[in-house]
Amino acid sequence: MELNSTLILAGLSLVLLWLFHITKKIKYRLPPGPTGLPLIGNLAQLDRRAPYKTLQKLSESYGPVLTVYLGPQRTVVLVGYDAIKEALVDQGDDFTGRGPFPFLVKVTRGYGKTRILHISNGERWRQLRRFTMTTLRDFGMGRKGMEEWIQGESRHLVGHMESTDATAFDPTFVLSCTVSNVICCLVFGQRFNYDDSNFLRLLKITAEAVRFGSSTWGQMYNVFPWVMDRLPGQHQAMFGKIDRIREFIMMKIQEHKETMDPSSPRDYIDCFLTRLNQEEDNLTTEFHYDNLVSTVLNLFLAGTETTSTTLRYALSVLIKYLNIQEKMQQEICTVIGKERCPSMEDRKSLPFTDAVIHEVQRFLDVVPFSFPHYALKDISFRGYTIPKDTIIIPLLHSLMREEKQWATPWSFNPQHFLDQNGNFKKNPAFFPFSAGKRSCAGESLARMELFLFLVSLLQRFTFSCPGGPDSVDLSPEHSGFANVPRTYKIIATPC
Template identity: 60%
Template sequence: VARSLPSQWSKQYGPVMTVHLGPWCIVVLSGYKAVKEALVDQADEFTDRPPVPFFDRVQRGYGLAISNGERWRQLRRFTLSTLRDFGMGRKRMEQWTLEESRHLLESLRETKSTPFNPTFFLSHATANVICALVFGERFSYDDVNFLRLLQIMQAERRLESSPWGQLYNFFPKLMDHLPGPHHTVFNQLEELKAFITEKIHQHEETLNPDNPRDYIDCFLIRINQEKDLAESEFIYENMTATVLDLFMAGTDSTSSTIRYAFMLLIKHPDIQEHMQKEIESVLGQHRAPQMEDRKSLPYTDAVIHEVQRYMDFAPLSVPHYATKNISFRDYNIPKGTMIIPMLHSVLRDEDQWEDAWAFNPVNFLNQNGNFKKNPAFLPFSAGKRACVGESLARMELLLFLVSIVQHFHLSTPGGPSSLDIKPELSSFVKVPAQYQLVVTPR
């Protein structure tokens, strides 16, 4: 989304706008106040998701991300409680993330200060964290089969944010009959679903109902408990689709944010140096970070928040849907209308941010250099559809980034001026450009 587009539209038409795109009538909400009012203050009315052809083709209406009604309510409640039981956002998950951080640091050391593409190093690390929760295991960085799955996820993200993905959403029946990369990616996603199905079968063969090991075990137990309930949403189709939701969302968003953070730290060497000095003053050169260190690292915390704000990973958010007529700010939003709460306009709201259009950690610091919260910091959205993995993502970003900056100086062969921080693709999500990273031990 261009800098001027949402701000110009909002200034001309106000924070609630109607846009016609192909067959869709879309209401766009712009600015922190309008988005917060819809997603938080009128949360019940803005909870549902629209039928998006791209996602429907992959998930066929099952799973957590795009479902509605009782299916969504049951799956979200179960998923949040189960992930918390297995340590999401808690000490148990912190220890698992720190262990994965050690594997990542070792892999980075093995590059021996030569240039490399960091994409799959980071995807592997973040995937292993979510794998701990969902599958109860991690995968070696040398596992070529797992690397294949990461490549499939990368291809899917690129497709959904490309013109091909948008064309599929507008004209799905036509695109099903036209050649293009969408067919390849849809076929590859069946490989990913087959991997998940195999993991589910393995769990069934070794399941101990009295000692569940992970999310899949808990779902299998729930399926057995409700097998005689005709209206139960705990069925194999929902389990496979929800595991796919968690696996993909838990891998790509966090790894892309870390990859973009590296670019910004290289682009702003003074900020990288400031972070290194703060981290060294608190942790030294050897002690591993812990979540409780966050309060002692206000500048580092501000940088991490500013990376998320400036990156603007999901600029349009995931669309919402009016399943009934909605009254909002004296407007009538008719049933069947798609609603886009534009997170881009929140993270760039000039009324909420001191320096909305620049990368500047000061946005999260007060005059005394202490960390300062801002209610307009909504990279995970807000309300009842906010990201279920927010606490896990926040943990990973802090522990991975602090560990890496603590041990390495980040650079690129062409120097800071050679990096173009504009995203390679920007639609449903932003895909950072590929680049060569050099990590030099400190």
């Protein structure tokens, strides 16, 4: 009898949820979309190995603006250049809200940038973002000072590759160290050696976090966080590992507290601590210890993995397409030679190299979903109403594979970024860092790193792998929130 009552109650709950969705559709003119089931929505229809491909396919039936339910969460998906540009750029003020990303909220404990994303999406977010961007620029991000830091780090990278004596090695963590050291100089005021075992453990956790976010467990956590928090599994182990990064950051903050001189800040942590002390009597300030820890954690994670992953993927591409690698080396040798350190000024004289780097980003499609946006109010868009509290996904994957924007969208083709005279040309649909007011804050730094590190490597080495070009598979090993490329041992032969 008790079991029957429970089943009846569960059934009534599902019916009420279904009726709630129907009422919403009547009240608002929602974008069209497939019918979902109560509680799980359209999850059963998604390809769990590459859910963004299902959304792209659904747009063929329902149009470039469609509604799906990821679990109980109403979600509007924007597909294709026209719809995404119209929303994020032309109607950008309406789409500045950032959607809750439960995995990141849990990682940062609701503080830092993620707190701004999840709770306020207004003045709090602007306050921390403005401070962070201003401070990082003061220490050189996107400027000549940062270029010199990257050039210095590239010499360490080249030196490490020389030490491999043209034997096969896994480049994953050396590239992570290289990229992470740049953000570490900005945030911690120091770089770490490539053989620092503690630092390597933190980078391994960072890589695992990205893979977890693209796994079934990670996707389920983002859809049903209130359920997953109460269940054992990989997600609990992952959060425990990320706490080690948090402990490392807290240790570094304590070191800064003991040694800082407010009149002469060394890095981002010093500047934040100074502002924290200035506003300690302000009860509404966002400059407090928990926000410092989580913002630094956010910077460390974001400033490491996507750029190092793109560099690793670039090397796989060049190993697979040796003719492209040879052409880049010829161009670099002609313009720079083998001794002079590359600079950003060289980019305009290296159109083919620049085109290849852009095509690597397009073809990798590292964040196919982008970070979700959020309707802070009812939004009128293309004759539809996107109700308040709706998640909005600009499907960046659709930009990178849109047939009317790219001549051969499913093939690696540097000609996508070259005109008929071999000069570099921009493509308006190239949004690897998203667009509008919520575009990636580290875009200028990432562009600089990709160019200087890759040119420095090709200036000195020819890359191959033990299995030869045909053994390289450029399709992702994991697809979800991020496309995670396959890992290969490589050989760096001095040229």
